Structures are given as C-alpha cells and as structure tokens.
Amino acid sequence: MSDDPNRIKALGGGSLLIAWQLKDKNVLIVGGGEVASQRVESILTADAHITVLAPASGLHPRTKLFIELRGDRVTHRDRQFEGPSELDGMDMILTALDDNELSNAIVKMSRERRIPVNAADIPDLCDFYFGAQIRDGPLQIMISTNGNGPRMASIIKKRLQAGLSGLEGQAITKVGLLRNKLKQRAPGVGGLLGRERMKWMSQLCNQWEMEDFSSLDDSAMENVLDKGWERGKRVPKPSELGISRRSTTSKSFSTTSLLLPSIAFFTGAVTATLLLSYSGRR
Amino acid sequence: MSDDPNRIKALGGGSLLIAWQLKDKNVLIVGGGEVASQRVESILTADAHITVLAPASGLHPRTKLFIELRGDRVTHRDRQFEGPSELDGMDMILTALDDNELSNAIVKMSRERRIPVNAADIPDLCDFYFGAQIRDGPLQIMISTNGNGPRMASIIKKRLQAGLSGLEGQAITKVGLLRNKLKQRAPGVGGLLGRERMKWMSQLCNQWEMEDFSSLDDSAMENVLDKGWERGKRVPKPSELGISRRSTTSKSFSTTSLLLPSIAFFTGAVTATLLLSYSGRR
Known part of the structure; x- marks a missing residue:
C-alpha cells in the first residue's frame, strides 16, 4: 500500500x-x-x-x-x-x-x-x-502465475505450505467463534461498541500466536472474554489462561536451532578433553 | 487430490x-x-x-x-x-x-x-x-478466510511472505521467456513435440531451484537450450552453465544451521581446554 x-x-x-x-x-x-x-x-x-x-x-x-x-x-x-x-x-x-x-x-x-x-x-x-490452491478449513489460498505455467504454481504452493503450521484453519475457525461469543456479550451493529469489539479482537490477534487460538475450546473462550474483555478490555496472556502452546513448524525450527548447537558444544568439550587427556598420558 | x-x-x-x-x-x-x-x-x-x-x-x-x-x-x-x-x-x-x-x-x-x-x-x-493479496510480478497469491476476518488474512499473508525468497516473480518471468525461446526452436501446437517440450520444461522446473531461473539472461537461456534441449533433451545442471546460486531465505537458513553448531563445537572445545588446563595448574 x-x-x-x-x-x-x-x-x-x-x-x-x-x-x-x-x-x-x-x-x-x-x-x-x-x-x-x-x-x-x-x-x-x-x-x-x-x-x-x-x-x-x-x-x-x-x-x-x-x-x-x-x-x-x-x-x-x-x-x-x-x-x-x-x-x-x-x-x-x-x-x-x-x-x-x-x-x-x-x-x-x-x-x-x-x-x-x-x-x-x-x-x-x-x-x-483457475490456479493452484491450498485449503485448510475456512482458509483458502490461491496461487496464480498469470498463465506462466501450472508447474511453477505448484512449486510455489509447496513452498508456501512449508511455511504453514497446519493449525491456521483451526485457529481462524476459533477466532470466528470467539468473535461471535463477543458479539453475544456486547451486541449491536457498528457504533462505538462495534469499534471497541473490532479493536479488542484485532489486538488479541496481533499479540497471540495464531496457534494459541487453535486449542481454544468453549470454556477457554469464555475464559478469554472473562479475563480480557470484561476486565477493562485488556488482552490476557495465553499462559494466564493455562493455554499451553502447541508445537508448530516455526517452533520445531527454534527447538532444532537450540538443540544442535548444544550437542555440538558438548561434543566439542568431550573431544578436547579426550585429546588433552591422551596427550597428557604420553 | x-x-x-x-x-x-x-x-x-x-x-x-x-x-x-x-x-x-x-x-x-x-x-x-x-x-x-x-x-x-x-x-x-x-x-x-x-x-x-x-x-x-x-x-x-x-x-x-x-x-x-x-x-x-x-x-x-x-x-x-x-x-x-x-x-x-x-x-x-x-x-x-x-x-x-x-x-x-x-x-x-x-x-x-x-x-x-x-x-x-x-x-x-x-x-x-476480495482477500489479502501478495503480488510479485506475474505471481499473485490471494488469501481468503471466507469472511472470518481480514486481520487473520493479513497475519497469514505475513507468514507466507516469510517463506518466499522474493525472487519467485522474476523466476516465473524467466521460465515464461525460456518456454517462448523453446517454442521458437521447436515450433508447433500440441502433438508429440508439444508433449516433449512440456516434459522437458517440467523436468527443468523440478530439478532446478526456482532461484536458479531468476538470474538467467538472454544468452544464458540460449545456453540452457544448447546444452540441454539440443543434447538429447537432457536437463543441464546450473553449475554446468556457470549459474551461481543467489542467496535465498531457505539457503540462509541452512548456512545458519551449519554455522551455529560449528561455533558451538569450537566454544565447547575451548571451554574444556581452559577448564582442564586450569585444573591441571592447581
């Protein structure tokens, strides 16, 4: 824009x-x-x-x-x-x-x-x-190369899929349900209340990980509204509500990126110790 | 499917x-x-x-x-x-x-x-x-949440963008140009030749990285056709043609994933050496 x-x-x-x-x-x-x-x-x-x-x-x-x-x-x-x-x-x-x-x-x-x-x-x-498509519940993604070959579209599709956790569709469904519950508590179309509802939902979506939403059941949603919207329209932390983060693509990446250096550090230390103790023994 | x-x-x-x-x-x-x-x-x-x-x-x-x-x-x-x-x-x-x-x-x-x-x-x-959109030359991607909120669509958009190298649009353009050059060398609509053209282009797209295409200029394209299509419709390796790979998102990731463990190994070795020599001195 x-x-x-x-x-x-x-x-x-x-x-x-x-x-x-x-x-x-x-x-x-x-x-x-x-x-x-x-x-x-x-x-x-x-x-x-x-x-x-x-x-x-x-x-x-x-x-x-x-x-x-x-x-x-x-x-x-x-x-x-x-x-x-x-x-x-x-x-x-x-x-x-x-x-x-x-x-x-x-x-x-x-x-x-x-x-x-x-x-x-x-x-x-x-x-x-038509174009290549990705579907995950309410989420639909279309890839068009404007006539430059369906092969490239399907390569792009795989690349995009690799960046998704697979929980996005579920998260979007839950956000929709949460919005409906909020509308029941604070009903009406448009006006100041409508803008406040939209602002709160928007802040929640920005501050939470998408995957935090995917695990919400009915009572957890009421809990979000009780401890968030009803308490001065604040955005509660997922941990406050006992929402444990599910593993996602990006999270499994960060686990790997911590695990590998740790193993390498340990291996390096062991190697040096062995080498030193061997040379000490000679 | x-x-x-x-x-x-x-x-x-x-x-x-x-x-x-x-x-x-x-x-x-x-x-x-x-x-x-x-x-x-x-x-x-x-x-x-x-x-x-x-x-x-x-x-x-x-x-x-x-x-x-x-x-x-x-x-x-x-x-x-x-x-x-x-x-x-x-x-x-x-x-x-x-x-x-x-x-x-x-x-x-x-x-x-x-x-x-x-x-x-x-x-x-x-x-x-309408939905959230990503545009990169001939590549257009649309994200629809089927009415479940533009906010979620724009979060998905950012997630998808993070998985793209930014060279896809250029690569698609080059593939289109290469296909046109191939059609000039082996003209005609449909038939056996049409299927062979399609098969060769398809193999090329599958075996090369998308980013390999993005750097092709006019003479490099002729080179791909000379050393590939004209020599028994084989798929030449980018390295054969002197095409150096540009850095991409996924490649910078693999560099990091090798670099960090190396540093950690070295640090581990140094730490163990220092500790051992310190304890040896006591």
Missing part, C-alpha cells in the same frame, strides 16, 4: 483475484475427463449444484467417483452437448473438452447470456482462470 | 477462488473513500478502465492520487450516483459506500443486468469477495 508514484504508474499486468460465491448456484461442466474432475472438486468446495454433461464412456474415474459419492450436489447427463438450452438456469459454465470448436461455440452462447465462462486450455476465451 | 470418500463427502463450505480477467474491461466504483482506494488499486492491477463515481469532497487522498497519476485508466465523475444508466457499458460494479440502502439498490440493478457486483461490508449482497 505504498504511495510511491512510480509504483502506482506501473500497476498492471495482473488479474483480479477474487473469491466467487457459488452457494446453491448452478454450474454446468461440459466434459467429464481429468480436467473436468478437477473442476467438479473446485465447485463442490464452493457448495454449488453441478451438472456434468458428458457421455458416460468418457468419464474419468475421479469424475465417476464424485458423481457416485456426491449425488446431493452432482447430476450427470449421459450425452453430448445439444444446444443453447443446456445453459438455461446456469450461473457459471465450464468447458473441459478436446473439441475447440464446440468450446468456442459454448463460450459464445455464454457471453450472449452474460454467464461467466471458462474454457479449459483456451485462455483467450476465459472470463477467469 | 486424494480419493478418500470421507474427504469427498465433506467437500464444501468454501468459495471458488479465481483470477478474473479485466483487461480493457469497464469497472464502476461507486464511492471514493479508503475502501474505494483499495478497490482502485486492485482493479488497476488487472488493467481495466475505472470510473470512480463520488463527489470530490469525499475522496480519500489515495483515491485522489490514483485519479491524478493514472488518468490513462481512471476517470472521476464528481457527483452522486444518479440512476440505472450509470451501469451502461459496465462489466463489473463495486460499491464502497456508507449508505447501505443505496448499495442495496445498486446491487439489485447490477443483478438485473447480470453484471458481477461487490458491495463493501455487505457480504450477503456480494457475487464475490
């Missing part, structure tokens, strides 16, 4: 990364192969209703699995695309076809009806792109 | 994270305050044309700055929202207003015209949400 004029003048060349809301919306996927199976998974994550339009003979095993296991959300139409009426009532269209001509035609129909559309492998025809 | 049936049955509760394409599209932002200034920045990144509709008296300094510096992309209409005709020719609508009633009305108009819309602070009215 810098105000450097040169930076502002250079802004461009990217996409708008957004979290599209599909809850109970209708999504048509034309095709049933491997790419289609990836699309089904992404769309299931977003709680939409999915129609997979493809002959059964061409279904990828994972697409079949989704159709079998998620009949609550996925409908299979065992046939080819038949015409514009397939788009009726749809909120998003995805094609995953080898037939570029058909993909082109479907994109054109979608545009006429102003339905967002993605045609796999034909970036020029897409309203939006 | 596991096929665990329980995982598949539990898929849901998230959003669809996508990279929306806005190049030369028209985006209307109603409002000019701080949130609007953040929106202008996000939309400028995606190369759209922006209309900011808000009385000049209510513009945030950053919104003003964007209007001043990016006249090529940002048009300011110094007035209130006047009615549905404001939406003519628009491809996306964003409201950033204190007036919830007006936001509601604009969302309704947008829906009637099937224009994607986001109303700041009114999640129920949004077709899509």
Whole structure:
C-alpha cells in the first residue's frame, strides 16, 4: 500500500483475484475427463449444484467417483452437448473438452447470456482462470502465475505450505467463534461498541500466536472474554489462561536451532578433553 | 487430490477462488473513500478502465492520487450516483459506500443486468469477495478466510511472505521467456513435440531451484537450450552453465544451521581446554 508514484504508474499486468460465491448456484461442466474432475472438486468446495454433461464412456474415474459419492450436489447427463438450452438456469459454465470448436461455440452462447465462462486450455476465451490452491478449513489460498505455467504454481504452493503450521484453519475457525461469543456479550451493529469489539479482537490477534487460538475450546473462550474483555478490555496472556502452546513448524525450527548447537558444544568439550587427556598420558 | 470418500463427502463450505480477467474491461466504483482506494488499486492491477463515481469532497487522498497519476485508466465523475444508466457499458460494479440502502439498490440493478457486483461490508449482497493479496510480478497469491476476518488474512499473508525468497516473480518471468525461446526452436501446437517440450520444461522446473531461473539472461537461456534441449533433451545442471546460486531465505537458513553448531563445537572445545588446563595448574 505504498504511495510511491512510480509504483502506482506501473500497476498492471495482473488479474483480479477474487473469491466467487457459488452457494446453491448452478454450474454446468461440459466434459467429464481429468480436467473436468478437477473442476467438479473446485465447485463442490464452493457448495454449488453441478451438472456434468458428458457421455458416460468418457468419464474419468475421479469424475465417476464424485458423481457416485456426491449425488446431493452432482447430476450427470449421459450425452453430448445439444444446444443453447443446456445453459438455461446456469450461473457459471465450464468447458473441459478436446473439441475447440464446440468450446468456442459454448463460450459464445455464454457471453450472449452474460454467464461467466471458462474454457479449459483456451485462455483467450476465459472470463477467469483457475490456479493452484491450498485449503485448510475456512482458509483458502490461491496461487496464480498469470498463465506462466501450472508447474511453477505448484512449486510455489509447496513452498508456501512449508511455511504453514497446519493449525491456521483451526485457529481462524476459533477466532470466528470467539468473535461471535463477543458479539453475544456486547451486541449491536457498528457504533462505538462495534469499534471497541473490532479493536479488542484485532489486538488479541496481533499479540497471540495464531496457534494459541487453535486449542481454544468453549470454556477457554469464555475464559478469554472473562479475563480480557470484561476486565477493562485488556488482552490476557495465553499462559494466564493455562493455554499451553502447541508445537508448530516455526517452533520445531527454534527447538532444532537450540538443540544442535548444544550437542555440538558438548561434543566439542568431550573431544578436547579426550585429546588433552591422551596427550597428557604420553 | 486424494480419493478418500470421507474427504469427498465433506467437500464444501468454501468459495471458488479465481483470477478474473479485466483487461480493457469497464469497472464502476461507486464511492471514493479508503475502501474505494483499495478497490482502485486492485482493479488497476488487472488493467481495466475505472470510473470512480463520488463527489470530490469525499475522496480519500489515495483515491485522489490514483485519479491524478493514472488518468490513462481512471476517470472521476464528481457527483452522486444518479440512476440505472450509470451501469451502461459496465462489466463489473463495486460499491464502497456508507449508505447501505443505496448499495442495496445498486446491487439489485447490477443483478438485473447480470453484471458481477461487490458491495463493501455487505457480504450477503456480494457475487464475490476480495482477500489479502501478495503480488510479485506475474505471481499473485490471494488469501481468503471466507469472511472470518481480514486481520487473520493479513497475519497469514505475513507468514507466507516469510517463506518466499522474493525472487519467485522474476523466476516465473524467466521460465515464461525460456518456454517462448523453446517454442521458437521447436515450433508447433500440441502433438508429440508439444508433449516433449512440456516434459522437458517440467523436468527443468523440478530439478532446478526456482532461484536458479531468476538470474538467467538472454544468452544464458540460449545456453540452457544448447546444452540441454539440443543434447538429447537432457536437463543441464546450473553449475554446468556457470549459474551461481543467489542467496535465498531457505539457503540462509541452512548456512545458519551449519554455522551455529560449528561455533558451538569450537566454544565447547575451548571451554574444556581452559577448564582442564586450569585444573591441571592447581
């Protein structure tokens, strides 16, 4: 968020990364192969209703699995695309076809009806792109290289995952629950109280480690509110509340970084002692 | 991508994270305050044309700055929202207003015209949400907590940034350039050659460190192709090509992890020697 004029003048060349809301919306996927199976998974994550339009003979095993296991959300139409009426009532269209001509035609129909559309492998025809994703409960991370290769995106994904403790999703869930409890104690929308609630939550999030939240159960949350919010809106220390820190990636790193030098110090001392006592004996 | 049936049955509760394409599209932002200034920045990144509709008296300094510096992309209409005709020719609508009633009305108009819309602070009215973002050249990363607080998203953002070397964007750019050079040497779309190109690029990306790519200049890229692709499609080692590894976050970590134990070993040896010689002197 810098105000450097040169930076502002250079802004461009990217996409708008957004979290599209599909809850109970209708999504048509034309095709049933491997790419289609990836699309089904992404769309299931977003709680939409999915129609997979493809002959059964061409279904990828994972697409079949989704159709079998998620009949609550996925409908299979065992046939080819038949015409514009397939788009009726749809909120998003995805094609995953080898037939570029058909993909082109479907994109054109979608545009006429102003339905967002993605045609796999034909970036020029897409309203939006997919990217590599990390999911951990309420936490979703997307990595886009703006068309510079899915391979690099998946390498970046591994690098990012290595920096996460794996407790972030749980921590975010707990922060959400704590915020709801706070709202019950200090209800109302906006105003001074709303700002105070937001400020207290914000301080708590800044002063605690994310992992401190992940272990909070219901009574521990009440305890945070009793000893924090209710006592002059202070931020209690996790140790005050008997919250023991779980081991995390970064903590296991600091343990290692202390352990290794200790062993090395000990080894050095023993080596010198042995050498000296050996030379003393001669 | 596991096929665990329980995982598949539990898929849901998230959003669809996508990279929306806005190049030369028209985006209307109603409002000019701080949130609007953040929106202008996000939309400028995606190369759209922006209309900011808000009385000049209510513009945030950053919104003003964007209007001043990016006249090529940002048009300011110094007035209130006047009615549905404001939406003519628009491809996306964003409201950033204190007036919830007006936001509601604009969302309704947008829906009637099937224009994607986001109303700041009114999640129920949004077709899509924004999230915390990391940008490094062609690399864009988005962090969404699915409405569980921007504070947590920005903490996750810092955690992810700590795991990046800062050379990823440059590396991705270079990989893109290298891929183009390879296509010039071995042209054609799809087929066996296309698969071989993809396989070689993929092996190269897996065997090299991302940072090895970041230092490639034009002649070094030709060298990679000469000594790799042209010699039986092998993957050359960076050292073979005289590519010296730049220091990265992960490498400075491994240096530290070797250095500290060495110092500790030495200190241990010296301490033992001093202690022994002291006790010997008594």
